[in-house]
Amino acid sequence: MKGAFAIVLGVTAVVVTVAYYPRLSKIARSTKTLMTMEVNSVLVFDE
Amino acid sequence: MVKKSAKVAPTIAIVGAGFGGVNQAVQLKRAGLYRVTIYEKSSGIGGTWWHNTYPGAEVDTPSILYSFSYMPWNWSRTHVRQAELQEYIEAVAEKYDVTRHIRFNTEIEDAVWNESRQEYELYAAGAIIGRANFLITAVGMLDEPNRPTWPGLDTFAGPVFHTSQWLHDVDFEGKVVAVAGSGSTATQVVPEVAKVAKRVVMFQREPGWIVPKNDREFSDDEREALDSSIAQRIARTTMIYNRDKVLVGGKMWTAGTPQNAAGEAAARNHINNQLGDRPDLVELVTPTYSYMGKRPIISDSFYPALKRENVSLIPKAVSAVTPNGVVTTDGQEYSCDVLVLSTGFTVRFLSNLKVHGRTGAEMQDYWRSTGARAFLGMLVTDYPNLFILYGPNTNGGSIVSNLELQAKYITSAIAYARRARANTIEVKTAAFEKYDRRLMQALEGTVWNYQNNYYKSGSGGSGRITTQWPDALMVYGALTKVLRGPLVWKLGYRTGRSASAQQNTESRATLPKLKAPARVHRTVSVASRPSEDTVDA
Numbered sequence: 001m002k003g004a005f006a007i008v009l010g011v012t013a014v015v016v017t018v019a020y021y022p023r024l025s026k027i028a029r030s031t032k033t034l035m036t037m038e039v040n041s042v043l044v045f046d047e
Numbered sequence: 048m049v050k051k052s053a054k055v056a057p058t059i060a061i062v063g064a065g066f067g068g069v070n071q072a073v074q075l076k077r078a079g080l081y082r083v084t085i086y087e088k089s090s091g092i093g094g095t096w097w098h099n100t101y102p103g104a105e106v107d108t109p110s111i112l113y114s115f116s117y118m119p120w121n122w123s124r125t126h127v128r129q130a131e132l133q134e135y136i137e138a139v140a141e142k143y144d145v146t147r148h149i150r151f152n153t154e155i156e157d158a159v160w161n162e163s164r165q166e167y168e169l170y171a172a173g174a175i176i177g178r179a180n181f182l183i184t185a186v187g188m189l190d191e192p193n194r195p196t197w198p199g200l201d202t203f204a205g206p207v208f209h210t211s212q213w214l215h216d217v218d219f220e221g222k223v224v225a226v227a228g229s230g231s232t233a234t235q236v237v238p239e240v241a242k243v244a245k246r247v248v249m250f251q252r253e254p255g256w257i258v259p260k261n262d263r264e265f266s267d268d269e270r271e272a273l274d275s276s277i278a279q280r281i282a283r284t285t286m287i288y289n290r291d292k293v294l295v296g297g298k299m300w301t302a303g304t305p306q307n308a309a310g311e312a313a314a315r316n317h318i319n320n321q322l323g324d325r326p327d328l329v330e331l332v333t334p335t336y337s338y339m340g341k342r343p344i345i346s347d348s349f350y351p352a353l354k355r356e357n358v359s360l361i362p363k364a365v366s367a368v369t370p371n372g373v374v375t376t377d378g379q380e381y382s383c384d385v386l387v388l389s390t391g392f393t394v395r396f397l398s399n400l401k402v403h404g405r406t407g408a409e410m411q412d413y414w415r416s417t418g419a420r421a422f423l424g425m426l427v428t429d430y431p432n433l434f435i436l437y438g439p440n441t442n443g444g445s446i447v448s449n450l451e452l453q454a455k456y457i458t459s460a461i462a463y464a465r466r467a468r469a470n471t472i473e474v475k476t477a478a479f480e481k482y483d484r485r486l487m488q489a490l491e492g493t494v495w496n497y498q499n500n501y502y503k504s505g506s507g508g509s510g511r512i513t514t515q516w517p518d519a520l521m522v523y524g525a526l527t528k529v530l531r532g533p534l535v536w537k538l539g540y541r542t543g544r545s546a547s548a549q550q551n552t553e554s555r556a557t558l559p560k561l562k563a564p565a566r567v568h569r570t571v572s573v574a575s576r577p578s579e580d581t582v583d584a
Contacts, residue, residue, distance in 0.1 A: 030278035033268055034111070035285060037125065 057465060060169055060179035061085040062155050062400055065094015067436040067450045068185035069136055070115060073143040074454040078462055084177060085145070086169070088154035092140055094187060096132045099232075101213040102239035104129035107231065107260070107345040111273075111283050112445045115139065119279040121270060126262045126345075158182050159403045160431060165470040165541050167402075167432070180470070181461055184400060185436040188514060189392035191399070195227070199368040207368075207386040210236060217385060219244040225373050225381060227365045228389030230255065231344050236389055238352035246357045248381055250373065252364035254332045256314040257344040287448060291519035294444070300339040300493045300517070307494070311338035321350035328353055331362050340498035394504030394514060396438055404430035418511035419504075422474040422482050422535075423527060425453055426460075431471035431539060434460070439505075439513050440486060444520030452520075456527040463531070464538060471539035478535045489517040 017024070059075060061068045064087035072083050091097050096104075106113045110122035113132070118139050123131060140146045157170035161178075169177040192209040200207065206217045210232045224244045226233055229251035241247045265273065272278055298304040315333075322328045332350070334340075352358055363375035372382040396419050402410045406429055413427070414420070421427050424441035425434050434457040441449060464472040490512045495502045502514045516523055 027275050027277050030272035030275035031281045033272035034278055034282035037269065037282075 056080060056082050057180035057461065058082045058166070058178065059084070059181045059183065059461065060155075060158075060167065060177060061183045061185055062158075063087065063094060063185035063187070063436075064089075064092040064140075064149050064151075065097070065185060065187060066136060066447060067094070067187065067454075068092075068183075069140050069145050070447075070450050071183055071185055071436060071454045071457065072145045072148055073115075073117075073139065074451075074458045075461070076143060076145075078458045080458070080461060080465075083148050084179070085149040086153045086155045086171075086177070087149055087151050090151050092146070092149065093133050093136050094185075095189075096129050096136065098211050099213075100129055100215070101210045101232065101236055103235035103348075104232075105235060105262075106132060108445055108447075109286065111279060112286055113447050114283075115447060115451060116280060116283065118142070119273070119276040119283075121273045122265060123270075124262065124264050126260055155400055157401045157403065158433075160405055160433075162405060165432075165539075181432045181434070182402070183434045183436060183457060184397055184402070184438075186398040186400060187437055188394050188396055188442065191393040191395050192388075193390045193393045195365070195388060195390050197365060197368050197373075199370075202370050203368050203386055204370045205384045205386065207388065209388045209390065211392070219385065221245045222384040223248065223382065224385045224387060225250065225365075225383035226387045226389050227373065228391065229253075230389065230391055231342070231346075232391070233389035234344050234346045234349035236387065237358065238348040240387070241352050241355050241358050244357065244385075246359070248359045248361060248383060250361050250363060250365050250375065251331070254334045254362075255341055255344045256311070256334050256338050257317060257332070257346050257349060258310070258314050259317050260345045260347045262347050287445060287520060290445070291521045295519040295522065297489060297493060297517045300495060300515075302337045302494050307338055310343070314338060314343065318350070322353070325354060328360065331360055336498050337494040340494045341500045391501070394501050396435065396505060396513075402430060402433060404433070414505060415507045418506040418509045419513040420483055420486075420511075422479045423453075423456065423523075423530060424516075425457065426474040426479070428474055428476045428479050431473045432464075433473075440490075441516050441523070442502075442514045443516040444523065448520055449516075449523065452524045452527050456531065459531060460536060463536065467538050468540075469538035470541045472536050473539070475535060475537045478530070482530070486517070487511070490515070493517060 057080070059080060059082060061071050061083060064085045068085050068087070069092060072085055075083050089097055105128040106126050109125055110120075110127045113127070114120050114135065120135055153171055153176065155169050155171055158167045159170065161168050164178070166178050166180050167182045168175050169179065192211045194209060206214055208214045219240055220243050222244050223246045224240055226237055226240070226247060226249045229249060233249065234257070237247055237249055293299055293306055298306040299310060301307060318329055318333060322332065332353070353360055361375060361381065363377055363379070365373045366376045367374040368386065369380060372380055373386065374380045396414070397410055404410070404427070408429070410427070410430065419439040421435055421438045424438035425436070427433065427435075436450060436453050436457075437446070441453070460472055464470075490496070493512070493515075495512050495515055496510070502512050503510055505513045
């Protein structure tokens with residue numbers, strides 16, 4: 001029973017990853033781009 | 048005795064349609080509280096960004112942080128300018144259908160708590176124009192332009208105006224422009240005006256610490272990345288975390304700490320990098336007080352502007368004005384064609400709004416005796432159902448994130464009262480006093496205490512720091528999640544006309560210039576009011 005559940009879970013994970021890979025990949029790229037921006041975000045402390 | 052009235056959605060009045068007011072309305076509507084009216088004295092939304100349209104007006108906080116978490120935006124620059132901020136707040140209001148809740152050109156002058164009706168009566172031009180069970184003020188703390196009282200100011204022959212009331216039809220070409228003041232606004236104005244004016248003369252009472260902004264346009268890749276709302280949210284959260292790491296514990300504004308020393312070193316490097324070849328200017332722009340003693344200025348363009356041939360920096364304050372120019376404290380007169388007053392704003396919590404609580408006392412009178420203070424900057428004992436956005440000791444961190452935290456707290460409090468079918472909610476005195484003691488302890492020893500700055504405004508002569516939050520934003524955020532519920536909030540139920548209600552009625556008799564309502568109001572109870580989206584009388 002546990003083995004079947006693990007297989008279903010694994011297959012689902014693979015399907016989701018493949019189906020959404022382009023989108024997830026774009027989010028990861030975009031996040032990396034925004035996180036490496038050089039803006040003064042530390043020394044500024046109010047509006 | 049619990050009344051049925053609490054079953055009906057409460058009426059909520061918000062004063063001010065800037066970032067704070069619009070966001071508050073969004074949060075209330077998301078929580079199912081639709082009977083909201085925003086009273087705005089101007090003819091448009093935006094608050095600060097509606098009024099301040101001077102050349103070079105832009106935000107000091109990175110754009111990604113100067114936006115609501117629920118409304119990412121494809122910003123054009125790292126630090127955007129007034130027009131884009133105005134576009135943004137209008138888009139927020141449009142998307143969340145807030146605009147139809149706003150009554151423009153309506154300045155609420157008095158809000159008077161009526162104990163028997165358990166609601167605030169809202170006065171404009173001396174007459175009641177609305178009522179509300181809950182009152183939320185969103186007028187900011189820097190709303191009132193600080194207009195100098197220099198002798199002869201009215202005699203100046205040319206155009207003279209405050210930066211927040213910019214005269215866009217004044218042509219600077221070929222003119223000598225005097226800019227009085229050297230704060231954040233002046234450092235944005237001078238580089239822009241210097242591009243067109245014949246000469247700009249800037250008058251500086253005291254230099255301020257300036258740190259680099261690293262302002263620039265976003266690249267195409269970055270613009271594409273900004274399209275991902277998830278990525279933008281992750282970046283926003285990370286930026287807040289990175290800022291807070293430096294601010295936690297208040298080390299940044301404590302002299303002698305590594306954080307404060309690093310900040311000062313960055314500011315000194317900025318001076319040397321940009322003015323290293325002009326030792327005369329280095330001396331003029333280097334402050335003698337501790338870093339963070341006053342609000343630091345964030346600018347990349349100011350120091351280069353000082354090196355322009357048509358810009359002069361006079362290290363003296365203006366003391367008088369003649370028909371042809373200005374006179375400094377050393378008696379020297381400087382001729383000019385246009386006089387720009389970059390003299391900042393008067394810190395006044397609640398702005399011109401006079402709020403009268405249960406005892407009838409007007410808030411400013413109460414604060415005159417204690418110094419401006421409020422629980423989490425939002426709640427004050429004996430002012431039931433009143434919430435202050437960006438109130439005392441909430442300045443610091445990222446203002447827009449701060450406003451979001453406060454709006455969620457206020458929404459929760461109103462929903463809590465509604466669930467309990469209570470008519471009123473306010474902070475318990477013991478909780479307020481304990482919070483205030485801890486706050487004062489945290490403010491002790493900060494560099495803010497030792498400088499002449501606006502942080503002590505409204506202290507009633509006590510020297511109390513009234514504007515600043517002494518720790519990281521995430522600490523404030525955590526407190527807004529913890530300091531709630533029955534240990535902190537006191538609920539009230541209408542049980543008939545109480546002694547305090549009578550006292551309130553009596554005290555109202557002494558209020559100045561409060562006329563009778565312009566027309567007869569319905570005398571229906573809250574319980575029998577029809578469900579409506581506004582709280583207008």
